[in-house]
Amino acid sequence: MNIYIDADGCPVVKETIKVAKQFGVPVVIVCDAAHYFMHEGVQTITVMQGSDAVDYEIINRLQPGDLVITQDYGLGALVLAKKGYAMNQNGKRYEDQNIDQLLFTRHLSSKLRQSGQRLKGPKKRTREDTQQFILALTNFLKSIQEGQSH
Template identity: 35%
Template sequence: MVTKLYIDADACPVTREALAAARVQGVPCIIAGNSTQNLERYIHASDPREPQDPSRPDRGFWVDTIQVGVGADSADFAIASAVTPADVVVTQDIGLADIVLGRGARAIGVRGHVYNPLTIDSMMFIRHEEKKVRRAGGRTKGPAAFTDEDRERFSHNLARLLREAHQAG
């Protein structure tokens, strides 16, 4: 099975780093985002837009985009319907990470946190409880500012995940 990298580009601060990792490791990449975004801005003019050898789509890097409607979670649904167990998904959405893990694929957050099937249920529970607090008018703590260390951790862990996925496939 061909390993592909899917990027949930809605509010993703590491799209460039994810594409760079895919280029280095020769992994096809699909960027999904809503139609209000210019997803093409991340793609180099020299990047192939489809497999160079259609009979062997596992041979090297290429990049494509999936533009979805503006509706909530549209990019998530597009990724969830396409992902296979060989794939890696970049997302900050815990719900999408849960679906991806359930399909046997790998998921990583934008700060470099590798989502784990053993802990995703507790993360989903915390998300649910925090959402209940906010709906009742309460406040919950937001995320810390995104740092250079987050970006480095992401790049390092994504490179490892892509190697592992490729070796497993």
């Protein structure tokens, strides 16, 4: 198993690395050329800037059972299709049971914005959000280690 981080705009890169090291799971950071990441013992892949370039790089490398940390529902859906696991920056797992609803909500929001409506953005990130992510990632990796993927 590898953990891939969709690192462009990801607020939990360091936390992911720390938890992954506790479980001996390799981490691969994937970002575009506008960002720079350097963490000891962690592979960083930088791709050219472009729409979905990071997503395509992750999907091309992904093996069944790998985990992707991403805020992107579209990437989450692709990960699930390749039999991987996907989790957002707050520790919420993208699963077959919720991905269609998440994608539909994103589509509706996009349509509303295109029609000129203003939507509230995400709430400001808190320390509790980060703690929730760390707990969810730790529990997920424990369950994988114990042979229980769900």
